Amino acid sequence: MKFKPVIPDTAPPAEMLEQDFSQARSMGKVHLGESCLFIRKFSGTTYLPYSRIVRAWLRQEEVRARMCCATANFDQFFLVMACSDGEERRVQVEDKAAGQVCLDHIAAKNPEVKIGYYKPPQ
Numbered sequence: 001m002k003f004k005p006v007i008p009d010t011a012p013p014a015e016m017l018e019q020d021f022s023q024a025r026s027m028g029k030v031h032l033g034e035s036c037l038f039i040r041k042f043s044g045t046t047y048l049p050y051s052r053i054v055r056a057w058l059r060q061e062e063v064r065a066r067m068c069c070a071t072a073n074f075d076q077f078f079l080v081m082a083c084s085d086g087e088e089r090r091v092q093v094e095d096k097a098a099g100q101v102c103l104d105h106i107a108a109k110n111p112e113v114k115i116g117y118y119k120p121p122q
Contacts, residue, residue, distance in 0.1 A: 006048040028094045032105045039091050050109040055082040057117035058099040
């Protein structure tokens with residue numbers, strides 16, 4: 001399998017990535033490995049080492065759909081990560097519980113990560 005880094009300057013050996021991915025816990029598009037978080041995409045799989053994550057939180061987005069007889073609400077949940085390169089990355093997770101499992105795993109693998117959203121000072 002071909003792996004692409006989320007942050008270009010991170011490049012562990014390919015065999016290590018393959019082994020980590022094969023043992024990773026699947027949470028839909030997100031796979032939780034021992035050293036990296038893997039994100040499955042249509043074009044391949046990207047990886048992000050836990051050591052490069054500075055802050056992580058869940059974002060809930062509300063999607064309202066008008067149906068013929070009512071309005072339905074479909075909430076979407078995203079795992080958002082602020083990385084050491086100053087960029088934010090986000091990936092959709094199946095539900096709030098899956099997102100919380102991802103946050104707990106990231107915190108366990110890198111205790112220095114700040115978990116939770118806070119409003120930046122203006």
